[in-house]
Amino acid sequence: MPHSTSPTAVVIGGGPAGLMAAEQLSAAGHVVAVYDSMPTVGRKFLRAGIGGLNLTHNEAWPDFVARFGDRAPLLQPCLDAFNADALREWAAGLGVETFVGSSGRVFPIEKKAAPLLRRWLQKLRASGVKIHHRHHWQGWSEEGALLIQGPEHTLSLNPDITVFALGGGSWSALGSTGQWLNLFEQRGIQCAPWRPSNCGFEYPWRPEFIAEHSGAPLKTIEISVTDHKGRRWQQRGDAVISAYGIEGGPVYGVSAAIRDGIAERGECTMYWDLDPDRSLEKLQQAIAKRRPKDSLANVLRKQCGLSGAKLALLKTLTSKAQMADIDAIPALIKALPQTFNRTRSLDEAISTAGGLCFSELDEYFMIKKLPGSYCVGEMLDWEAPTGGYLLTACFASGRWAGRAASGKFARA
DSSP, X not given: OOOSSOOSEEEEOOSHXXXXXXXHHHHTTOOEEEEOSSSSSOHHHHHHGGGTOOOEEOSOHHHHHHTTGGGHHHHHHHHHHTOHHHHHHHHHHTXXXXXXOTTSEEEETTOOSHHHHHHHHHHHHHTTOEEEOSOEEEEEOTTSOEEEEOSSOEEEEOOSEEEEOOOOSSOGGGTOOOXXXXXXXXXXXXXXXXXXXXXXXXXXXXXXXXXXXXXXXXXXXXXXXXXXXXXXXXXXEEEEXXXXXXXXXXXXXXXXXXXXXXXXXXXXXXXXXXXXXXXXXHHHHHHHTOOTTOOHHHIIIIITOOOHHHHHHHHHTSOHXXXXXXXXXXXXXXXXXXXXXXXXXXXXXXXXEEEEOGGGBOTTSBBTTSTTEEEOGGGBSOOOOTTTHHHHHHHHHHHHXXXXXXXXXXXX
């Protein structure tokens, strides 16, 4: 139904970036309304919490910022203003204490997203923020008003401030359809096409390999790849053999380089280090200790520590002639090549690259062609690996734009 009080600030999208912007705007005295297309807000945030809700990361701050690659200089001001420590303090203010895991990742002690979101929404509503579900932004009227389709009416709004927080282009079932991109381009606002980020890759495994090893973890491996610009990327951790190809943390960590290599050359080769704790020389020494009557399987199991999924991967990615040359096997264990020519689908990616180009924004994420309108979160053309970086940047960008819109910064 039409609102009795016309909002002075409208936030479109109820994810972390949008809700953080709403918090800042409300604290500055604005009448704030949040419109979200889903039956409840924060659905992708809750989905992220299934694995424990990795809020942020405790690594050295320069290294943290560097995770954003070419976009790091553009995001650094907002990240510096709301860094990992500030995010943890903010969560503590909601009664949600956090801890640093062995990998440096930061989690709520309860390792759930729902308690944090519930307390946050209580705080927002207590401050006067109105949250409207099942309201779909339809673009602008000819006069420039926001058109929002609700369950019963189409609203036409002219707030002083608009913050767009519509998300990226993956996990459409949770509300991030990415369809807003076309509406912005129709207004002459440049956007980069969507690309999968933090994604898996398809590979034509043999049926017998998949029958035995689909879903099997590859524990403590390292993946490396050289991108189309000659930069070497590597990531260590536990990967997973999937029926469609490969996935898991280390794969996601180098996925941008593999994806871009495929786009540039049609294919990209990455290399598995199946034993990153031992050097090539140590493996060569271990192989040299084999007994003349030892079978190949025993040599690999006893001398090289390879068994199960790792051994199966080595065998399936090499020829019989390569496996027969025992002295050459250590080099394969340290750099086992696998070539990909296809990412998993965009909608299945954990996050996306692409979106609204930074060239369309000022330093506070206001759209130059639409004064008073801001864009935050995964709408912007940036990407980062998993590990808390994505969420931190969403929170930080929402806070940055919300404070800017409230006049917290002196503009040139």
